Amino acid sequence: MIPRRAFLAAMAASALTPRLSWADAGSPAFLAFAKEPDGQHALFGIDVMGHDVFRVPMPGRGHAGAAHPVAPEAVGFARRPGTFARVIDCANGRVLTELHSPEGRHFMGHGSFLQGGDILATLENDYISTRGKIGLWSRSQGYKRVGEIETHGVGPHEALQMADGTLVVANGGIQTDPRVEDGRGKLNLPTMQPSLAYITPEGELLEQVFLDPDLHLNSIRHLAMTGDGLVGFAMQWQGDTMDGVPLLGLHRRGWAEAKLAEAPLGEQLAMNGYAGSVALSGDGRYFGITSPRGGRLHIFDHGANFVAVHRRPDICGLAAGPEGFLATDGLGGVWHATAEEFQPFTRAERAWDNHVVTL
Amino acid sequence: MRFLPAAALILSLTATTATADVADAVEQEILPGTAAFAEGAEALKAQADANCLPNVELQEAWNDAFDGWMGISHLRFGPLEVDGRVNAIAFWPDKKGFTPRMLGQMVADADEIVDQPDEFHELSVAARGLFALEYLLYDDQFAGYEADSYTCRLVQAISTDLARMAEEIDQEWRDEAAPALLSAGEAGNTTYLDRDEAVRVLYTSLLSGLEFTADSRLGRPLGTFDRPRASRAEARRSGRSLRNVTLSLEALQGLARALMAPEEMPQSEAAFASVFEAIEAVETPDLSQVDETSGRLKVEIVQQRVQLLRRTVEGEVGGHFGLSAGFNSADGD
Numbered sequence: 227m228i229p230r231r232a233f234l235a236a237m238a239a240s241a242l243t244p245r246l247s248w249a250d251a252g253s254p255a256f257l258a259f260a261k262e263p264d265g266q267h268a269l270f271g272i273d274v275m276g277h278d279v280f281r282v283p284m285p286g287r288g289h290a291g292a293a294h295p296v297a298p299e300a301v302g303f304a305r306r307p308g309t310f311a312r313v314i315d316c317a318n319g320r321v322l323t324e325l326h327s328p329e330g331r332h333f334m335g336h337g338s339f340l341q342g343g344d345i346l347a348t349l350e351n352d353y354i355s356t357r358g359k360i361g362l363w364s365r366s367q368g369y370k371r372v373g374e375i376e377t378h379g380v381g382p383h384e385a386l387q388m389a390d391g392t393l394v395v396a397n398g399g400i401q402t403d404p405r406v407e408d409g410r411g412k413l414n415l416p417t418m419q420p421s422l423a424y425i426t427p428e429g430e431l432l433e434q435v436f437l438d439p440d441l442h443l444n445s446i447r448h449l450a451m452t453g454d455g456l457v458g459f460a461m462q463w464q465g466d467t468m469d470g471v472p473l474l475g476l477h478r479r480g481w482a483e484a485k486l487a488e489a490p491l492g493e494q495l496a497m498n499g500y501a502g503s504v505a506l507s508g509d510g511r512y513f514g515i516t517s518p519r520g521g522r523l524h525i526f527d528h529g530a531n532f533v534a535v536h537r538r539p540d541i542c543g544l545a546a547g548p549e550g551f552l553a554t555d556g557l558g559g560v561w562h563a564t565a566e567e568f569q570p571f572t573r574a575e576r577a578w579d580n581h582v583v584t585l
Numbered sequence: 586m587r588f589l590p591a592a593a594l595i596l597s598l599t600a601t602t603a604t605a606d607v608a609d610a611v612e613q614e615i616l617p618g619t620a621a622f623a624e625g626a627e628a629l630k631a632q633a634d635a636n637c638l639p640n641v642e643l644q645e646a647w648n649d650a651f652d653g654w655m656g657i658s659h660l661r662f663g664p665l666e667v668d669g670r671v672n673a674i675a676f677w678p679d680k681k682g683f684t685p686r687m688l689g690q691m692v693a694d695a696d697e698i699v700d701q702p703d704e705f706h707e708l709s710v711a712a713r714g715l716f717a718l719e720y721l722l723y724d725d726q727f728a729g730y731e732a733d734s735y736t737c738r739l740v741q742a743i744s745t746d747l748a749r750m751a752e753e754i755d756q757e758w759r760d761e762a763a764p765a766l767l768s769a770g771e772a773g774n775t776t777y778l779d780r781d782e783a784v785r786v787l788y789t790s791l792l793s794g795l796e797f798t799a800d801s802r803l804g805r806p807l808g809t810f811d812r813p814r815a816s817r818a819e820a821r822r823s824g825r826s827l828r829n830v831t832l833s834l835e836a837l838q839g840l841a842r843a844l845m846a847p848e849e850m851p852q853s854e855a856a857f858a859s860v861f862e863a864i865e866a867v868e869t870p871d872l873s874q875v876d877e878t879s880g881r882l883k884v885e886i887v888q889q890r891v892q893l894l895r896r897t898v899e900g901e902v903g904g905h906f907g908l909s910a911g912f913n914s915a916d917g918d
Binding site: 502 | 662666668669670671672673676678680681683709710711775778779781782785786789911912913914917918
């Protein structure tokens with residue numbers, strides 16, 4: 227938990243700092259990592275039509291980024307089980323600082339800014355206790371680690387902050403250890419128990435939702451949310467891909483259980499049991515999930531009804547666009563998607579990585 | 586710090602230097618394949634309309650249609666993907682037993698949908714296509730039906746639905762999918778934004794087809810050494826499990842050759858030949874020999890050779906075009 231005094235000092239400091247804004251980085255609308263033809267990795271800022279605004283080279287493959295709400299700062303996380311994150315000044319490409327996870331921890335590839343941007347929250351695996359943690363870092367104190375809270379689950383992957391300050395966390399449920407199979411080995415599949423946890427910024431558990439026992443292999447990984455607190459969570463099935471289980475769940479605080487969304491059986495099976503990203507459409511009406519393994523974008527409404535499918539090999543990155551969604555793929559394509567249409571914006575010689583972050 | 590996963594290192598996005606013969610693949614392999622399937626499915630419908638009893642003639646017609654399907658079942662993009670057609674034509678593996686359960690329910694309720702051909706496509710994919718027909722024509726639970734029974738009409742309705750899908754696939758391949766592949770990268774083509782993407786989609790079909798045969802067609806009945814699962818073999822009721830392995834591999838070999846033309850692929854050819862040789866040694870058309878040790882070994886050898894074939898094709902064909910598995914599909918999180 228963040229000591230109250232440190233927190234107040236941080237807030238005061240951030241209010242006083244006149245700094246650059248995203249306009250100084252060319253006003254990108256989205257951030258995404260990519261691998262380039264020569265094997266180099268880079269973070270790109272792109273505009274609403276998918277055109278490059280800036281490019282910052284990266285030392286290795288990233289997973290997702292956290293974008294500061296005001297300042298042109300992005301935090302790029304190493305892929306799981308990476309132990310460092312890099313804070314980049316997107317206006318000039320400079321590395322402002324590096325974050326290192328504490329001993330016995332590694333980052334999970336996602337993080338987000340809280341409290342208007344002064345606190346960076348990082349999802350972490352405490353592989354000694356096997357408990358999920360959120361690390362809290364103060365931007366105004368040079369990204370000093372100022373506290374940490376429990377996620378009340380194993381393998382937390384992503385967290386979002388709701389309008390009232392509550393954090394909603396996707397606890398993937400899968401126990402991993404960087405000392406075993408490079409951290410990608412799954413150590414507890416028979417007993418895994420993913421959950422969606424609502425916690426206070428101080429780490430107190432407010433509410434927790436679990437899946438039916440026969441869906442316990444459905445790892446809850448990624449999140450999107452409407453302004454009024456309807457949470458969409460995307461899942462990755464650890465069982466047989468021919469089980470055709472739902473891969474998107476919807477939940478609102480107070481609901482006894484999540485509403486699961488699935489396409490007609492044939493189309494559901496084609497997702498291959500895997501959703502890589504989830505996003506809310508720009509107009510807030512739909513949730514989309516992508517499956518690079520099935521080469522599909524599925525769109526659902528708030529009632530968990532299937533609305534549309536768009537097909538594109540290796541599609542994965544997904545974010546809210548001005549209208550509908552913006553999607554990226556491993557062949558270098560950036561796409562405009564709505565319930566009705568699917569059109570390419572741009573294509574470049576690079577492989578877009580798993581996620582797109584909306585600014 | 587280990588930051589670069591091995592899978593990412595093998596990815597190459599370099600523009601295709603070798604020119605793949607997409608046109609050869611389309612004209613010599615795909616379009617004849619969709620036409621043959623449409624013809625087989627139409628003949629099956631005609632036979633079922635003439636006599637819907639599960640006799641040898643109808644079973645032969647069903648087998649011919651299935652043979653046609655094996656010629657194109659690996660093309661899991663474009664027309665085969667529309668309206669869940671792949672699963673509506675061939676719903677397998679059916680892990681939860683949806684197909685017999687739904688068919689049993691329809692027969693018990695005498696579901697009127699059999700008399701509404703326009704609505705039949707709304708039925709769950711599990712109760713449609715080749716595997717639903719296999720149950721009705723071969724399984725003891727259903728195959729004893731009489732000429733004027735509900736089941737007889739159901740056989741006709743499923744055959745009609747199958748023929749319609751096969752015809753639509755053939756038509757859409759000619760009208761849309763083939764022109765799209767052949768004009769990859771040209772202005773206005775929003776399916777293939779670059780010529781490379783046309784090669785890639787065919788190459789991906791080739792690899793996925795090999796994977797499906799190794800992991801599912803062979804892997805499911807093989808199960809584990811301690812627990813083989815002969816009852817999980819594909820199309821075992823009709824005894825065409827092994828035939829499906831052979832026909833699928835032949836179709837994939839044709840696709841690989843067409844893609845590589847005019848270049849040859851000596852390593853892949855040798856690997857294909859070694860799989861076909863191993864198939865010769867398998868005695869049971871339904872792969873039921875996996876239940877005993879020496880029989881299992883022979884099926885396992887086929888599987889190992891298909892896996893080796895897949896790696897060979899990756900090296901030779903993939904290497905030729907500078908292609909490898911998708912960045913996100915191979916390595917997500």
